[in-house]
Amino acid sequence: MAVKFPIFLDAQSTTPCDPRVVEAMLPYFTEKFGHPASRNHPFGWEAEGACDAARAHIARLVGARDPKEIVFTSGGTESINLALKGAAEMYREKGTHIVTTVIEQRAGIDTCKRLERQGFQVTYVPVQANGLVDVDEIRKAVTDKTILISVMFANNEIGTIQDVSAIGKLAKDKGIIFHTDATQAAGKIPIDVEAMGIDLLSCTAHLMYGPKGVGALYVRRKGPRVRLAALLDGGGHERGMRSGTLPVPLCVGFGQAAAICQEVMTSEGQRLSKLRDRLQDAILSNVEEAFLNGDIDRRLPHNLNVSFAYVEGESVLMGLNKETALSSGSACTSATLEPSYVIAALGASAELAHSSIRFSLHRFTTEEEVDWVGRRTVEVIKRLREMSPLYELAKEGVDLKSIQWKAE
């Protein structure tokens, strides 16, 4: 099969909607346009029924007992904000300490920073060189003032999957609420909020072949019943936790996306991890000093993150971007102009943080695409190394750390 360009291997930034998702959504823009909170006529009943069916699909995907535990939001960022700020405000009387990690996505980190400015104390637990949080570090960070532990399920850059069950158990033992950011994990790997002791879980539709603009927060109702202060004032929708008219077509799409993900999860995960391994081999066996970021086993099946010594990430993307969409931890590709704090947190040198490239596969990725990207990546790295003064110095046997660099 011929490869169709451009190739999209940036599926941890977003995914295309599955055509079955779009099909399910369409009637809810036109003939089924009711407001789900309209309790007194069939238009409202129809819309409410559709949203509740979607809720049930999402609940099932994450192992929630009751669809009412699913609160619709505008996406992952809002879910995380609601979980952290909502719990912090609600349980402030009980304590003002929060434990999280240094590799949370920006919505998690920045929300915690804001809470710190509002008088909360936050401990940012480090990760090990493989990207995994040592659960003992969390245990040590917990105090009698801790009201919330927030640890991401799987990382957006390196795909590393945390030991969520162990953290959930720790939180349960200490009577602390446990939130996990599962935006990257939901729909890709098995999640069971009951078995894993998760009290709050954030996810988003657009990373699981659903539409952009809708997310969900799982909020436990029993054992313990978790309460949250709402971010928005209004009609008191979503059990008072999230006012605002539900975007019914988006909710329906999310539900359909969740149902498909659950159905194909095992086979899709196996297929993608095989393709990912193929890509990994093609690159690592042909490029020296290419370093895999994150744990090799405990990672999402569709994620591959590699740092290439002596070349800068944006220049790698530039060599590939006519035909391939990828992303990098390079400062030049970030809005903040800082290199990836996730790669830096692994203890790698800042140079390697600038040099990280993330390949993320998706439902529609083919073997031909992966082979093409693998070959082309190797060519680009070799070409850029021929242009790299660092590579030249290293080849001459100079220890780059011994040079007194004159930074700008």
Next chain:
Amino acid sequence: MAYSEKVVDHYNNPRNVGSFGKEVANVGTGLVGAPECGDVMKLQIKVNPSTGVIEDAKFKTFGCGSAIASSSLATEWLKGKTLDDAAKIRNTEIVNELKLPPVKIHCSVLAEDAIKAALADYKAKHAAAPAVTETGR
């Protein structure tokens, strides 16, 4: 962010990639930037000692496409210039030529720094070892 055509051209067809021997008397080498900042440029000039004209220039750059383009362009501009004229190259001229956006201005600054460092290295070599120049005094 889309790249300007000239940045893409220099990235795809970099001019004057390579190295001269650092120890050669009529070569000046500038190495600027830092790996942890994501940008390192090595820029070298080869000077005709009797005329003081830069006869050749080469670069190697670790950095983004705009950094590669800035240093590639700098080598083009250096060739044929006297040392004094080379010292007059300003980063703003590189910005204008390559149409660099504000976030990439530091790439042009680094290229100007690399030019200055190469010139300073050449001059330092000659101040230290005047015997190798043929111009006498």
